Amino acid sequence: MNHLVKFAAVVSFALLASTGAQAQDCPVSTTEPFDLTEADIDSIYACIGDRMVEGYTKGGDMVAKNYRNWTVSGTRHGVAGAHGNRLLLTYANDIAAEQYLKFAEEDVVMSVGARLAKESIKINKKKNAAVVGPLFLMTKLAAGASPETADWLYGGIQPNGKPMKFKQSFCHDCHMSWEEQDYLAYPLEDVRVSN
Template sequence: MKLRLTIAALATVTAGAAAAQDCTAYTAESSFDLEEPEILAFYDCLKDQMAEGYGAEGDPVGSVYRDWAVTSTRPAVAGPHGERLLQTFANDIAADQYLQFAEEGFVMPAGSVLAKESITLSSQRGAARPGPLFIMTKLDPGAAPDTNDWLYAGVQPNGKVMNVQQSFCHDCHIAWDYRDMLAYPLEEVRIGQ
């Protein structure tokens, strides 16, 4: 049985790794250089702001995704979404299959929804801030053949829906066509790994 956690069960760290005045300040040259305590401090500082912001306009995913299964022990920089720190949540339909982190030979069930929080690191300001909530929804077979039945969407940190060009997202996700277009969290932070 795979371990499932909700956001409430994640370990938190005080913002001691960040500046006392601003818990989102950092001095690393790149998000790839951040250490785990600093990443956890950013997340601890921003997580409530992100959840409130994504749900501010009543988006059906942005309002509820925090009740879903979290798929990693902390946010991490995977690369596909730039140098953003990412934390992925899977709804009940997606969780059992997604948390297997299978490498091939499966198709996610229709109705699966994945929501990926992001933290953007601004090198000019030396501060972390909420980025978009990226959303993938698996549609019924044949509903969107150009994207392998995935619908890509997003919510801005203020809750406004993003205008997402399907081909833009899919052109990147096609790199994982052998595992139904899924780019998983880094192996060292995956739940149950």
């Protein structure tokens, strides 16, 4: 190792040590998700985007492999507050896309087989860095398949590719607020793709 490289290594280690970040982390300018600017979110996504899919696909899940080829419903990740203040971006499959992207507020009925996959990024305050959050899923089942969740199946894939474990009611109790929209909450208005 020549002196210059050694010096650079020492300096970067010192910088990492001072922020608590690891070399593989995606640094953030603020750990308060609501204070992130559009430019901050762009640079976080540039750093973490590929890593998200790498993680979600570790268990071989087909939705994890495919969702980025679906129709994206947002212009960038939004911070809605729900879903743990994470940065959220939702993709709709072919069956869901046309109806979902209308962001209609009344009498919404999604077709059987409609799927929404919402990737998420968490700001880790201790690490002062952005880390991959779960991939949240909703799938519309056949009529009558799950009356207690209005035939929606809630799912999730952890950043390590393993399925998340939770009660359906944990998700549905909150999504119930959007009954007129077939229980869909939609992205924040300022990040919705125009249609």
